[in-house]
Amino acid sequence: MEPLPSDFPFLETILVMQKSLFEKVWDAHAVRELANGQTQLLIGTHLIHEVTSPQAFGMLRDLGLKVAYPHRTFATVDHIVPTDQRQEPFADPLADAMIRELRKNCEEFGITFFDLPSGKQGIVHVVGPEQGITQPGTTIACGDSHTSTHGAFGAIAFGIGTTQIRDLLATQTMALAKLKVRRINVNGELRPGVYAKDVILHIIRQLGVKGGTGFAYEYGGDVFDNFSMEERMTVCNMSIEGGARVGYVNPDQKTFEYLKGRPYSPQGGEWDQAVERWKSFASDPDCEYNDVVNIDAADIAPTVTWGINPGQAISVVETIPTVEGSPESERANVAEALEYMKLPAGEPIKGTPVDVCFIGSCTNGRLSDFEEAARYLKGYRVKEGVKAIAVPGSQIVDAICKEKGLDKVFVEAGFEWREAGCSMCLAMNPDKLIGDQLSASSSNRNFKGRQGSPTGRTVLMSPLMVAAAAVTGEISDAREVFGVKEPAAI
Amino acid sequence: MSLEKITKISGRGVCVPGDEIDTDRIIPARFMKCVTFDGLGEYLFYDVRKNEDGSDKQHPLNEERFKGATILFSGVNFGCGSSREHAPQALYRYGFRGIVAQSFAEIFFGNCTTLGIPCFCATKEDIDTIAAAIDENPELEIALDVENERIHFGDQSVTAVVRETARKALVEGRWDPIGDLQEAKEQISEVAAKLPYMAQG
Numbered sequence: 001m002e003p004l005p006s007d008f009p010f011l012e013t014i015l016v017m018q019k020s021l022f023e024k025v026w027d028a029h030a031v032r033e034l035a036n037g038q039t040q041l042l043i044g045t046h047l048i049h050e051v052t053s054p055q056a057f058g059m060l061r062d063l064g065l066k067v068a069y070p071h072r073t074f075a076t077v078d079h080i081v082p083t084d085q086r087q088e089p090f091a092d093p094l095a096d097a098m099i100r101e102l103r104k105n106c107e108e109f110g111i112t113f114f115d116l117p118s119g120k121q122g123i124v125h126v127v128g129p130e131q132g133i134t135q136p137g138t139t140i141a142c143g144d145s146h147t148s149t150h151g152a153f154g155a156i157a158f159g160i161g162t163t164q165i166r167d168l169l170a171t172q173t174m175a176l177a178k179l180k181v182r183r184i185n186v187n188g189e190l191r192p193g194v195y196a197k198d199v200i201l202h203i204i205r206q207l208g209v210k211g212g213t214g215f216a217y218e219y220g221g222d223v224f225d226n227f228s229m230e231e232r233m234t235v236c237n238m239s240i241e242g243g244a245r246v247g248y249v250n251p252d253q254k255t256f257e258y259l260k261g262r263p264y265s266p267q268g269g270e271w272d273q274a275v276e277r278w279k280s281f282a283s284d285p286d287c288e289y290n291d292v293v294n295i296d297a298a299d300i301a302p303t304v305t306w307g308i309n310p311g312q313a314i315s316v317v318e319t320i321p322t323v324e325g326s327p328e329s330e331r332a333n334v335a336e337a338l339e340y341m342k343l344p345a346g347e348p349i350k351g352t353p354v355d356v357c358f359i360g361s362c363t364n365g366r367l368s369d370f371e372e373a374a375r376y377l378k379g380y381r382v383k384e385g386v387k388a389i390a391v392p393g394s395q396i397v398d399a400i401c402k403e404k405g406l407d408k409v410f411v412e413a414g415f416e417w418r419e420a421g422c423s424m425c426l427a428m429n430p431d432k433l434i435g436d437q438l439s440a441s442s443s444n445r446n447f448k449g450r451q452g453s454p455t456g457r458t459v460l461m462s463p464l465m466v467a468a469a470a471v472t473g474e475i476s477d478a479r480e481v482f483g484v485k486e487p488a489a490i
Numbered sequence: 491m492s493l494e495k496i497t498k499i500s501g502r503g504v505c506v507p508g509d510e511i512d513t514d515r516i517i518p519a520r521f522m523k524c525v526t527f528d529g530l531g532e533y534l535f536y537d538v539r540k541n542e543d544g545s546d547k548q549h550p551l552n553e554e555r556f557k558g559a560t561i562l563f564s565g566v567n568f569g570c571g572s573s574r575e576h577a578p579q580a581l582y583r584y585g586f587r588g589i590v591a592q593s594f595a596e597i598f599f600g601n602c603t604t605l606g607i608p609c610f611c612a613t614k615e616d617i618d619t620i621a622a623a624i625d626e627n628p629e630l631e632i633a634l635d636v637e638n639e640r641i642h643f644g645d646q647s648v649t650a651v652v653r654e655t656a657r658k659a660l661v662e663g664r665w666d667p668i669g670d671l672q673e674a675k676e677q678i679s680e681v682a683a684k685l686p687y688m689a690q691g
Contacts, residue, residue: 028684030681031677031678035658035662035664036654036655038655038659038667040670040674042678042681044682045687051523052575054525055525058526063668069682071690080523092523094524098524101525138685138687144572159572161574161600161604162576163604163605166668167667170668170671170672171674171675171678173671175667175670175671177653209567210510210566210567210570210593214596240597266686309512332509336508426514428519428522447515448512448514448538449514449515449537452519452520454518454542
């Protein structure tokens with residue numbers, strides 16, 4: 001056969017493989033293949049915080065190395081900061097040592113630090129997008145498993161360990177094996193009172209906590225098209241709870257609108273070029289995925305966990321599973337979870353008394369989370385005996401909430417309005433459960449002891465469901481408590 | 491930097507049974523308030539090993555007969571949850587040099603490999619068999635053969651799997667990648683130069 005002429009009109013189309021965003025971003029950042037078969041991947045944006053980075057700087061010093069691209073690493077302090085009073089030194093000398101260490105490291109190596117006095121401090125996964133550091137078509141890594149959050153912008157974002165932080169500081173690259181890609185379509189329309197949190201809890205319940213091992217999750221379909229950037233972040237955030245190290249949504253007009261004008265977004269004439277470039281990273285319409293899962297939005301209800309991992313979830317109208325009613329392979333795990341949670345098997349989860357209510361975290365600590373809860377909370381009171389705290393994800397979220405008077409709505413309802421940080425999601429600061437208190441929490445993990453007490457119990461749910469639990473003092477269906485009728489996405 | 495070639499781990503074993511043993515269980519967050527990894531071994535599995543008054547709970551790691559074990563056996567999705575390297579660091583500093591489980595969480599697996607801790611995947615049946623043999627004789631000598639992906643215990647042996655990229659890195663002494671990564675300085679600059687967002691702002 002004669003070779004095709006080089007100006008043959010379809011040649012380019014024939015030769016250009018249809019690729020997913022994951023593959024395109026991977027290819028654009030691949031430096032070389034390493035001897036063991038892994039790829040040396042350039043990570044353009046490195047985010048650090050006080051808990052997992054100090055040892056990495058220590059290793060760097062031991063090896064006599066410098067930070068290769070200091071302008072591509074950004075730091076904030078989030079896990080250990082107190083949310084009640086910020087006077088330094090902190091009452092906890094260990095926490096105080098950690099913030100001082102981070103300050104010292106950032107100063108010595110020339111790294112931008114969104115420190116407490118900056119007015120821009122917050123949870124690393126809230127700060128990155130807020131500052132416009134998180135951008136489509138980029139690679140991002142942070143020593144924190146919820147780094148997948150940044151995938152909401154069409155970035156490929158990895159949670160990493162401390163030795164990899166060292167690798168990034170020293171070389172801006174790390175060794176990684178390529179992931180497979182699973183496309184998860186959620187089509188149709190969510191029912192009123194059903195939120196992004198319910199979508200991801202439902203996905204994890206369906207696919208399992210280890211279902212995503214070896215995969216990047218690409219989320220799409222009507223529901224994601226309609227979602228705001230903050231809702232996309234909530235879903236991407238919890239990808240790792242389903243075993244997927246990476247989760248992302250293809251960038252679209254909403255992504256670009258969100259980023260426009262932010263401090264680290266491209267400015268002036270560079271903006272239009274950047275948008276064109278970002279668009280080119282979106283998955284091609286006919287690209288092949290390693291797996292495709294389809295979920296009907298109408299099947300998703302307000303969802304709560306009953307056990308000790310995020311996959312142990314049911315809709316709020318279901319009953320708590322029984323050991324006998326569970327598949328044989330799951331029975332030991334169900335028994336262990338029921339014993340720890342002290343919940344009655346076979347009974348409705350609704351009506352379970354709660355001691356603590358927490359709205360915040362990198363999953364649900366953004367403006368829209370507080371807006372939505374405040375919209376319904378107005379005129380209600382937190383049930384006597386329930387401790388309820390609202391913790392904004394960043395100082396900027398805090399400032400906007402205050403500007404809009406949302407903090408007052410929470411305080412008038414009986415919530416404590418706190419300063420920005422990770423707070424009770426993992427209780428590395430003074431915000432902790434006591435004894436076997438049960439917490440209704442908008443965070444991301446319900447592991448044993450996660451919220452600071454070795455016997456503390458966590459029930460994960462959306463911010464509005466936490467507000468409903470705060471008002472009634474028990475796990476409740478927010479749709480009933482607040483008469484939620486209007487569509488969720490407006 | 492020349493690294494030890496990790497081809498075989500030998501020692502005694504202990505089984506910590508259970509599925510989905512997460513990193514908060516391996517090292518509770520409150521013990522991560524530190525700026526070095528020193529001393530983390532002491533807090534390994536703290537909340538499942540200790541009562542709130544500091545006395546011992548019933549746990550395999552508290553049993554005298556399993557003291558000194560260097561190979562850990564467990565269930566499904568071991569190390570799920572957080573990316574904290576504090577978890578494999580705590581295991582290493584406690585004395586573990588190899589882990590066998592039905593499956594591993596991704597980030598944890600990578601963190602272990604980078605520290606030179608081989609993670610073997612084996613079937614539930616084989617893990618149960620080895621756990622029973624250890625229970626019967628805690629002195630039983632176990633050998634994890636990384637090169638040939640086999641677990642030897644007493645005079646028996648079973649097949650187990652170490653992910654190929656990790657296996658190669660371990661047996662070739664490339665498990666800490668920093669040396670390899672540093673070699674490619676020029677190639678890194680070339681890739682960075684094509685990415686507008688990498689430019690100095």
